[in-house]
Amino acid sequence: MEERGMMGRRDFLLNLGVIGGIVVAAGGSLIHALRFLLPGMARPAERRIRVGTLTSLSEEALFRTIGGVPFVLVRRGETVRAFSSTCTHLGCQVKWLPQEEKFFCPCHLGYFDANGVNVAGPPPRPLDEYKVEMEGNNIYIFLPLPEQGGIEA
C-alpha cells in the first residue's frame, strides 16, 4: 500500500522520464557546444622542410618563420641545430644576444644559452628543439606544420 507523502511508482517513473530527458538533452547539447568551442588540440604532424644551405648560414643565430611556426637555426662549425624561438615560459619570441651568445626573452627576462638551455629567469625548461638532417650542403628540419587551409593569422 502507498504511504502518504511517498511517491508512487507511476509518478516516480514519470519524474525519472521527464528529469532524465531534460538532463540527457541538456548534457548532449552541452557536449556538442563544448566540442564547437574546443577545436583540435593535437599538435600537427612534423614535416621535413629544406630551410637553406650550410654555406649560406653564418655563425649567428638565424630566425625564420615557416607556415606560422617560428624557429631559429644555430650553426657551430659544421653542426646546425634548430630550436623553437618560442620562450618556454609564457610564449614570447626570444632574441639573440650576439655578445653574450645567449637567447633572451623580453617579456619576463628569461635567458637560454646557445644550446637552448634555460640559464636564468622564469623559463621552466630548455627551448624546444627540432630534428635537423643534413644532405650535402642542404639543411632540412622537421617542423610541426598545420594543414593547409583554415583560418590563420
Next chain:
Amino acid sequence: MTANERKSFWSERLPIDWELLQHPLREPVPYHMNFWWFALGGTPLILLGIQVATGILLTFYYVPSPPEAYESIRYIQNVVPFGWWIRGIHHWGATLMILTVWLHMLRVFITGAYRRPREFNWLIGVGLLFATLAFGFTGYSLIYNQLSYWATTVGTNIFKDVPVVGPLILSFLRGGLDVTANTLTRFFSVHIGVLPTVMVILLAVHVLLLRVHGVSELDPKDTRRIVFFPDHVLTEIIVGFYLMLILTSLAILFPPPLGELANPASTPLHIKPEWYFYPVYRWLRLVPGTVGLVGAGLFLLVLTFWPAADGLLERWFPKRDLSVVLGSLVAVTVAAAMVWEAFVV
C-alpha cells in the same frame, strides 16, 4: 480626449502601480552618500554606461579580423569624424573604471562594509572586479597591435600550467593551439557579448542586495538621512558630468596610442601590459610559471573569500583589527609593484 480619459486609457493598457514603483526611489539613505567618495560604487556604474554607449559606436567601424582590426582602429582614430573622441573616451573610460572599482573595493574593505550580513555582496563585487579586468584584457587585445598580440599570448599561456585542464582552457581561450584569427573573434565575442551579459546580471544582484540590506552605516550615531531620489541621484548625475569632462580632456591631451601592427614572429624589446596588470606582471617576472600561477591563484582566492578569512582572524585575535592592517599592507604592496613596474625597466 479629456485628461481623465487619457489617464484611464494608459492605466488600462499599462496596469502598473506607479506609486509602488516609486517606493524604492524614495528610500532614505545615510547622509554620507551625499559625498561621492563614499558612494564610489556609483562611479564605475556610470562609467559602464559610458563604455556601453561608446563601445556600441566603435563596433560600427571595427573589424574583428587580423590585420584588418588594426586598420579599422586606425580608420576610427584618424578618419571617422570624432572617432578619436569616441575611442579616447572608451580607452580612458576603461582605465577609470578599473581604478574606481579598486577604490570602491578599498573603501568597502577599510570601512568593513563587507561584514555580516553583507558577505555575499562582497563575493558578487569580486565577480564584478574580475569581469571588469576581463573587459580590460579582452578590450586591449582587440587592437591587434604588438601589445595586444603579446599580451594575449602571455595572458592565455598563464592558464597552460593549471593542473589537468590547463591545455583545455588554453584551447578554449585561443580557439586552437596558437593565437590566431580565432582568438580575436573569440575575444571580440566575449568583450561585446558574454562579459556585458555577465556584468549586467552580477550588477543586478549587487544592487538588489545593496537595496535589501540598505547602505551600510559609517557612523551609527549619525541619524541624518537624504532621499535616494532626487538627492543621491543628483550627486551621481554631477559625478557623471565631471567624468565626461575628465574623459574628454584625457582623450584630447593623451589620445590612446595605436602602436605597431602585431608581428607574431617578433616580440618587441620593451613590452608591458596595461598598468592594471603591472602587479601580476612583476610577480611573473620574479618567479617560475607554476609558482606564479599558484601564488596569483591563492591571492585571488583569499580576496574572494575575504569575509570568511576575516571572520577567522577576528576569532583568533579578537582584540585587534588585523583586517585593516593586512588590507592596507596588500594595497600598499600592490601600489608599490605598480610604481616599480611603471618606472623600472
